[in-house]
Amino acid sequence: MLPVRVFFKKQGVAAYISHLDLQRTVFRAILRSGIRPCYTEGFNPHIKLAFAVSLSVYQESECEIFDFFSEDDLPYETITEKLRSAFPECLPVIRAAAPVRKASELALADYIVDLFTPLGADEIKAALSGSINVVKKSKKGDVLTDISPLIRSMRFEPFESGVRLFLRCACGSGEHLNLRYLTDFLGEKITDSRIVRTALLTADGETLE
Amino acid sequence: MIKDEYLPLLKKVERPGRYTGGEYGCTYKDKNAVDLRMCFCFPDTYEIGMSNLGVKILMHCLNKLDYLWCERAYAPWDDMEKLLRENRLPLYALESGDPLGEFDIIAFTLQYELSYTNAVNMLDLAGIPWYASERGEDDPLIIGGGPCAYNPEPVADFFDLFSIGEGEEHLCEIAALYRECRKNGVKKADFLRLASHIKGTYVPSLYDISYNEDGTVRSITPKYEDVPAVVEKRIMSDLDRSPFPTEFEMPYIEAVHDRVTLEVFRGCIRGCRFCQAGMVYRPYREKSVDVLDECARRSIAATGYDEMSLASLSISDYSHIDELVDKLLTWTEKQKVGLSLPSMRIDAFYADLMKKVMSVRKSGLTFAPEAGTQRLRDVINKNVTEEEILRSCRMAFENGRQNVKLYFMNGLPTETDEDIAGIAKLAGSIIGEFGGKAVGVTVSVSCFVPKPFTPFQWEPQDTVEELQRKQQLLRGEIRSRKITYNYHTAEVSHLEGVFARGDRRLCKAVAEAVRRGQRFDSWDEFFSAENWHDIFASVGIDESFYANRRRDYGEVLPWDHISCGVSKRFLINESEKARRGETTPDCRTKCSACGANALGGERRCCR
Numbered sequence: 001m002l003p004v005r006v007f008f009k010k011q012g013v014a015a016y017i018s019h020l021d022l023q024r025t026v027f028r029a030i031l032r033s034g035i036r037p038c039y040t041e042g043f044n045p046h047i048k049l050a051f052a053v054s055l056s057v058y059q060e061s062e063c064e065i066f067d068f069f070s071e072d073d074l075p076y077e078t079i080t081e082k083l084r085s086a087f088p089e090c091l092p093v094i095r096a097a098a099p100v101r102k103a104s105e106l107a108l109a110d111y112i113v114d115l116f117t118p119l120g121a122d123e124i125k126a127a128l129s130g131s132i133n134v135v136k137k138s139k140k141g142d143v144l145t146d147i148s149p150l151i152r153s154m155r156f157e158p159f160e161s162g163v164r165l166f167l168r169c170a171c172g173s174g175e176h177l178n179l180r181y182l183t184d185f186l187g188e189k190i191t192d193s194r195i196v197r198t199a200l201l202t203a204d205g206e207t208l209e
Numbered sequence: 210m211i212k213d214e215y216l217p218l219l220k221k222v223e224r225p226g227r228y229t230g231g232e233y234g235c236t237y238k239d240k241n242a243v244d245l246r247m248c249f250c251f252p253d254t255y256e257i258g259m260s261n262l263g264v265k266i267l268m269h270c271l272n273k274l275d276y277l278w279c280e281r282a283y284a285p286w287d288d289m290e291k292l293l294r295e296n297r298l299p300l301y302a303l304e305s306g307d308p309l310g311e312f313d314i315i316a317f318t319l320q321y322e323l324s325y326t327n328a329v330n331m332l333d334l335a336g337i338p339w340y341a342s343e344r345g346e347d348d349p350l351i352i353g354g355g356p357c358a359y360n361p362e363p364v365a366d367f368f369d370l371f372s373i374g375e376g377e378e379h380l381c382e383i384a385a386l387y388r389e390c391r392k393n394g395v396k397k398a399d400f401l402r403l404a405s406h407i408k409g410t411y412v413p414s415l416y417d418i419s420y421n422e423d424g425t426v427r428s429i430t431p432k433y434e435d436v437p438a439v440v441e442k443r444i445m446s447d448l449d450r451s452p453f454p455t456e457f458e459m460p461y462i463e464a465v466h467d468r469v470t471l472e473v474f475r476g477c478i479r480g481c482r483f484c485q486a487g488m489v490y491r492p493y494r495e496k497s498v499d500v501l502d503e504c505a506r507r508s509i510a511a512t513g514y515d516e517m518s519l520a521s522l523s524i525s526d527y528s529h530i531d532e533l534v535d536k537l538l539t540w541t542e543k544q545k546v547g548l549s550l551p552s553m554r555i556d557a558f559y560a561d562l563m564k565k566v567m568s569v570r571k572s573g574l575t576f577a578p579e580a581g582t583q584r585l586r587d588v589i590n591k592n593v594t595e596e597e598i599l600r601s602c603r604m605a606f607e608n609g610r611q612n613v614k615l616y617f618m619n620g621l622p623t624e625t626d627e628d629i630a631g632i633a634k635l636a637g638s639i640i641g642e643f644g645g646k647a648v649g650v651t652v653s654v655s656c657f658v659p660k661p662f663t664p665f666q667w668e669p670q671d672t673v674e675e676l677q678r679k680q681q682l683l684r685g686e687i688r689s690r691k692i693t694y695n696y697h698t699a700e701v702s703h704l705e706g707v708f709a710r711g712d713r714r715l716c717k718a719v720a721e722a723v724r725r726g727q728r729f730d731s732w733d734e735f736f737s738a739e740n741w742h743d744i745f746a747s748v749g750i751d752e753s754f755y756a757n758r759r760r761d762y763g764e765v766l767p768w769d770h771i772s773c774g775v776s777k778r779f780l781i782n783e784s785e786k787a788r789r790g791e792t793t794p795d796c797r798t799k800c801s802a803c804g805a806n807a808l809g810g811e812r813r814c815c816r
């Protein structure tokens with residue numbers, strides 16, 4: 001049983017699929033690759049596989065991660081090759097390797113968010129200073145939550161169609177920010193947005209390897 | 210893949226994964242390096258279209274031709290349609306993202322009558338003229354095929370030609386001829402004339418239809434001597450050698466049948482008299498166990514699916530079903546691939562097979578007695594007894610099932626109220642027999658629609674009112690709370706009934722419906738009986754003439770110039786036997802000389 005961590009991108013049309021669809025696609029790609037994955041025990045066995053963190057529909061990424069186990073002790077280069085040929089074009093596999101840190105150590109993520117807007121960087125910056133109150137749906141009903149504490153750093157730059165935001169925020173099983181809340185918060189101020197996750201990090205700011 | 214200018218639409222629609230393309234397993238070619246570009250259109254949602262094995266097989270055949278690139282398109286849901294129209298963006302093919310209007314050939318598969326409006330609407334969304342007569346030399350050639358092409362008359366005006374029967378070879382022959390003609394500057398009309406010489410080609414514009422005063426068809430005559438008076442369907446004579454896809458487009462979003470479908474045989478040996486598929490797919494032809502095993506392995510390896518269903522009309526009739534299942538189980542269990550066997554026949558159903566399959570995964574058990582009494586089951590030639598039904602249910606319950614689902618039909622020829630009460634009685638006796646346990650029976654009742662090329666093609670369909678009365682009658686007869694009862698909307702079946710046996714005059718109703726925004730008629734959210742009554746009235750169509758009228762054997766039927774291999778004499782004979790309540794043995798027990806043997810075919814049971 002060989003632990004495998006797979007680094008892959010979610011880009012292009014893959015931005016339009018949900019996390020659930022992504023999971024199904026990944027399961028099938030592994031089975032197509034010819035690598036024999038390990039399964040859970042029990043009456044209805046399924047592939048032992050865990051994503052480091054989910055990514056919502058309309059969001060892209062250059063650094064997604066999932067972990068699984070191979071029945072066979074193959075070199076990681078071989079696994080990488082096999083996976084590459086079995087994944088769709090818009091979910092390219094970067095590499096497969098032995099996990100270094102635990103996936104549960106994931107705490108932060110970096111994003112580049114392109115905000116399509118006639119407003120300038122200063123105006124967007126002003127809109128996002130102070131508390132950012134958004135409505136989160138929960139089992140107890142809708143609750144108003146301030147998401148600004150989840151944001152660790154923000155940098156603003158103009159680009160031809162609006163404002164580009166470089167952002168580091170909480171990510172993982174503990175505190176987590178879905179950037180959809182941020183773009184929803186900006187509402188009418190923007191006409192569209194493009195969200196790309198660029199790094200998954202541990203609490204100490206190291207890339208999750 | 211979808212082009213950039215369409216991307217902003219995707220954030221505004223439900224399930225954008227329907228429209229992106231870019232799935233694993235798509236075929237890409239250099240569009241400048243091929244002579245012909247073709248698009249296969251499925252006139253329903255992406256999720257339904259992507260579940261269709263027939264389309265995959267045909268696309269595989271076509272893409273094997275190095276001079277042709279075949280892509281896919283599906284009917285956009287109304288949210289996407291609205292956005293496409295608002296933004297003046299044409300419907301496109303999923304592989305290249307190019308508008309359908311740029312293609313040389315567009316092929317529609319017509320699986321059910323209620324997708325006709327979607328097909329014409331897709332032409333509209335592509336900016337292609339609806340009527341064959343309005344299309345010019347530069348417009349794509351529009352081809353129709355699939356089960357509805359056996360009576361294509363209600364949509365004949367919209368198509369340049371129909372492919373009748375199994376299309377694997379036929380479509381390639383048509384493509385080859387079209388390529389040749391285009392190269393030599395042959396006009397479309399002349400190409401169509403030449404195409405009509407290829408067996409299995411029906412070119413509607415090459416036939417004159419005349420009508421009697423009472424509205425029935427008087428004659429269907431070819432306009433030229435070289436055009437065949439009767440178009441005979443095509444079949445693949447040896448299924449073991451039939452092309453089978455090696456690559457499959459894998460949807461990102463969940464398809465309706467998101468699994469490997471293994472086609473075990475074509476046709477059906479049974480001869481149920483209401484069933485069009487059982488007649489038009491004759492003769493029964495099998496694939497051999499080894500070939501099936503190979504196809505199954507290849508499909509699982511190419512897709513990564515963990516589920517496979519053996520799909521054919523009445524799967525337990527396969528002559529080597531035990532051997533096949535055993536062979537598959539030698540590796541599917543190890544690879545954690547679940548096997549399912551849908552549409553089991555009750556009489557051929559046996560415990561061993563069920564246990565084998567059940568050990569892998571629990572899937573719902575369904576049986577189709579179709580009618581509630583033995584008398585009516587004899588009329589429709591569903592050779593199943595009550596004892597067999599009870600025995601099968603016992604096995605199901607003893608093997609840990611809690612629920613069985615039974616399919617029936619209302620409105621079958623000669624049906625009486627007693628037959629309807631019989632449905633409730635039958636379900637009741639299952640509950641009675643196994644009442645101690647926590648078991649349930651689901652009774653699902655559809656409405657009978659008489660179809661062309663069946664022994665019931667001359668029968669009147671019950672009116673909507675009569676069907677609704679019968680549905681309520683049955684509701685009153687069901688007494689146990691353990692029985693769940695559901696039934697189909699009678700109006701939907703009525704509409705299907707109008708089109709199933711319609712003639713060319715119905716084209717104007719289809720066109721008017723599309724104009725008025727009717728789409729997705731098989732979907733509850735879009736179907737409207739009222740709208741359809743208005744549409745028919747506005748174009749002067751009497752619905753009951755098509756749905757509820759008894760035809761004489763001597764009447765010229767709108768599909769008389771098409772042949773599925775089964776002779777009219779056989780159908781009349783079967784119709785007479787039905788009236789007398791006599792059954793006909795299955796093809797394996799005794800050949801009944803239906804005529805389909807003349808079509809040839811390996812591993813069949815014709816004498």
Ligand code: SF4
Binds near residue numbers: 493815
């Ligand atoms: S020719 Fe005979 S065996 Fe063959 S399909 Fe017809 S009835 Fe069945």
